[in-house]
Amino acid sequence: MTRIIDLLGAKGCVSIELWPPRSPAAEQRLQAALVDLEALHPAFISITYGAGGSTRERTHDLVVKLAQRGRSVPMAHLVCAGHTRAELAEILASYRRAGIENVLALRGDPPLSGGDDLPKGELAHAVDLAELAKKVGGFCVGVAAHPEGHPDSTDRASDLAFLAAKLEIADFAITQFFFRARDYFSLVEELARLGVGRPIVPGVMPITNARTVLRMADMSGSAVPEELAARIDAVADQPAEVHKIGVEVATELCEQLLAGGVPGLHFYTMNQSKATIEVCANLGIGAAVP
Secondary structure (H helix, E strand, O other): OOOHHHOOOOOOOEEEEEOOOOOHHHHHHHHHHHHHHHHHOOOEEEEOOOHHHOOHHHHHHHHHHHHHHOOOEEEEEEEOOOOOHHHHHHHHHHHHHOOOOEEEEEOOOOOOOOHHHOOOOOOOOHHHHHHHHHHHHOOEEEEEEOOOOOOOOOOHHHHHHHHHHHHHHOOEEEEEEOOOHHHHHHHHHHHHHOOOOOOEEEEEOOOOOHHHHHHHHHHHOOOOOHHHHHHHHHOOOOHHHHHHHHHHHHHHHHHHHHHOOOOOEEEEOOOOOHHHHHHHHHHOOOOOOO
């Protein structure tokens, strides 16, 4: 199995995020999207993990199926929240037994309901999980980065220090999605001043639904520029126009990122393929748009 750190930096390096389906209909949609997205020849595919482990088995099964499929390198998300240290060690060991090399270590959030019946989590921070992943199986470990600051942080300096500490152990980071290239490049420059040279992969989310992206931006601490918000709001009841603007904005952002020498582009696909494929086609990456 290939380690993601060895793939980053290659020309046209693209990766995508998917989440495990929750129903037979969602499974069919995912498989259809996956066929289209594989035409981009993604360097790796990351698979999300539900709050408090709510998709534990589905995440594991999808990661293993992708590995067996052999068309791309899978990366399993794993979170601290809702798990004991022993549970996390066993999950990591099960991935290692299945030949999985890559994990994304996240703090995670507790489930919205039923949290009283779950352990709070013995590992408090993602850095602890990254350390455990290295100890248990020598995994290639990714962590999250927030160009505009972690949503729970009010101090930029401490936020950067925590990220730097994670990257002393982890191999690379993937950012939360953002809309201004300068926010990404500022983060990379600030980390470099702290002596951090690990690859930071920018996360990109093409806007396809006005309400969804605004809600997710609020949750993640990503600011939607006023001009962009106004453009989207003006056509919020016209899905085709929202999609068109989303692809245009994401293309412009990716062009700026590529011009700055990023190690790759990571697309948050929402289990849909059309917008990501269109953006990549505009960039000359992957197959032509169907």
